[in-house]
Amino acid sequence: MQAAAAAAEVPSFEVRMITLHSHELTLQEILEFEARLRSVIVRALESTPNGLRFEGEVSRFSNMSSFEDRKVESKMRHGLAGSRVRSESDFHRELSALLDFGPHYGCNLNALWDRLSADLERPILLVWTKSEQSRAAMGTATFDAIVAVLERTRRQDLDFGWSDRFDYRVE
Template sequence: MSKNDVVLDGLKIFSESDVHRYLADLLDFGPYYGSNLDALWDRLSTDVERPVKITWVHSELSKQRLGDRFDKIIQIFERTKKQDIDFSWDDKFDYVLE
């Protein structure tokens, strides 16, 4: 697992702010990260060194706990993944839900 292969553990996530806190720590977003969906898009789409893969374990539990906020986070993951494919970058963003 490289530096940019990160595991997000759904057992530790109870709110959207937990997701932001863990991702900010795991991906080193720095002190000025806005901890919201727009800031997440900004960081993932431009600032995170590629390749990067987020594996979200216990993601079903997170989906239950977060509801539509989970779906919005996954939309950002998917949008980032599509952007990297569209740009034909060799090193890309990816994610897996387990």
């Protein structure tokens, strides 16, 4: 992985093959490896104005028109089902499970800010589907307070100029 990270700093490089010889990797380890690899690819794409050309199974990255298109491709997307979120308590429970906040998560808006602003590996895209169902069930004030924390996190990452950042959509 260090060689790939070093290669990302060079304006152009070629990746011939990546082989995992161990069959004892857990699904979580494979997903973490994939996320790190995507991050390296995005950094390499950002460092080369004309883009990179990939062949084989990752050919979908070739000829992409903008850096934002490349970044969307690499985000770790997480869907939060509004039909399961009927209260602030439901929101914290569902999001904690979705993003693996662990047993010590405080289940309140301050704890949410702490986790989102500092503890999550980026890039991440949180998509809150059927959010109107959540808003209707929990009330506009509670819903807006949660969205305010999501927006504050998004703004923080933008203000810091991070290329790997938190983003969200409320659908």
